[in-house]
Every structure is written in structure tokens, then in C-alpha cells.
Amino acid sequence: GQQVMQIPQYQHVQEGEDFTTYCNSSTTLSNIQWYKQRPGGHPVFLIQLVKSGEVKKQKRLTFQFGEAKKNSSLHITATQTTDVGTYFCLPGNTGGFKTIFGAGTRLFVKA
Amino acid sequence: DTGVSQNPRHKITKRGQNVTFRCDPISEHNRLYWYRQTLGQGPEFLTYFQNEAQLEKSRLLSDRFSAERPKGSFSTLEIQRTEQGDSAMYLCASSGEQVTNYGYTFGSGTRLTVV
Numbered sequence: 001g002q003q004v005m006q007i008p009q010y011q012h013v014q015e016g017e018d019f020t021t022y023c024n025s026s027t028t029l030s031n032i033q034w035y036k037q038r039p040g041g042h043p044v045f046l047i048q049l050v051k052s053g054e055v056k057k058q059k060r061l062t063f064q065f066g067e068a069k070k071n072s073s074l075h076i077t078a079t080q081t082t083d084v085g086t087y088f089c090l091p092g093n094t095g096g097f098k099t100i101f102g103a104g105t106r107l108f109v110k111a
Numbered sequence: 112d113t114g115v116s117q118n119p120r121h122k123i124t125k126r127g128q129n130v131t132f133r134c135d136p137i138s139e140h141n142r143l144y145w146y147r148q149t150l151g152q153g154p155e156f157l158t159y160f161q162n163e164a165q166l167e168k169s170r171l172l173s174d175r176f177s178a179e180r181p182k183g184s185f186s187t188l189e190i191q192r193t194e195q196g197d198s199a200m201y202l203c204a205s206s207g208e209q210v211t212n213y214g215y216t217f218g219s220g221t222r223l224t225v226v
Contacts, residue, residue, distance in 0.1 A: 033214050045214025088153050101153035
């Protein structure tokens, strides 16, 4: 499985501010998935990106896949307290079945 | 079908004891995964089943860990001679062939505490 670096590790924002987390790979990815894990909860699938340069939106969330398919980002516009949690990226397998999550970015939102 | 079910939710055991966890995946899903997660870390891959076949196993797993999925439905994860370092959340996830569209569906996990 592929391995990725996810940054930042933590982010504190004031409610209403924007937030972005990045997932970077040294190799080309076949696809990438994003998950959200609320405190005390389990990871929940958000989206998958497959195509080079792909951009997908879910309400205030915007997901991008880089042109070279080596990096991806998740951007939240005007954060709310409900956005609190850890956001993980999961690079797609290019062979084998092992799935390796990024270390995650933990988002704290202050009301 | 209410999703992936894991039992028990919590388990406290003494060091050296054996423990077994159960995972019931979404019925239509033929793929099943076990992960371990410690505080502040991402899920760490343990093993993967496609139907009843165990196709991948992490090198991180010692011989004390074993998993089964005898009929291609529910799965069990057993840890023998538990150690304090085994304390973690053990997550199960399942997916169908269309993992690319729907991702992996996780259960709520079993939190193991070894005292």
C-alpha cells in the first residue's frame, strides 16, 4: 500500500474561519479517499477522488486531487463546531490489499 | 442491515489472558478489514479478508494475533497472551466491490484495555 504525509497534525480555528488539510505522496496515487472521525467515534467515509485535477464539493467541503495525482487537499469553508474531529486521507492501493491511512489532521473549532 | 457491528464495545482483561472480538459486516459486503487504532493515531491495518480467504496480514502482527472469517460472513479477531501494549481500539470495516464509490464502512470498534 501507498504511504502519505498528512499536514498539519493539528489545527485550531475560530468558528467561521476556513480550514485546509493536505495529503502528500512521493508516488503517483491511483485514487484517494477522505474520512472524518469525530471524537470518540469511528472513521466515516466522505469522498473518493480518482481523476487528475479532480475537484468535488460537499456543501462547505471542497476536495481536490492534484494534477500529478501525488497530493490532495480538503478545504472547509466557514468552519462550524460540528466540523470538529480528525480528517484522514487514505491513498488507493496500486497492488495488494493493505490500506494505510494518513496520520490525520485533528481540527479544533472554538465557538 | 444497520451497518458494521462489533462486539463487545469494551473489554478489560488482565495481562496474559486471551481475548476474542467479533465483527459482523454489512451482509452484502464480501471484503472485511481489521484495524488497530491508538490515541492520536490513524487506523493501522492488521488484516484483510475477501469472503473467507485471508489475503493480507500485516507484518506488525505477532503470532499472538489471529483472525478468521469461516463462512465469509462474520469475523473474529483473537489476541492470545495479551500485553499492555495491545491496549487500543480495534476497528472492523467492510466494503463491497464498489469500494471506490462508497469507501469502507467502519464499525464502532472494540476498546481493549489490558491491565
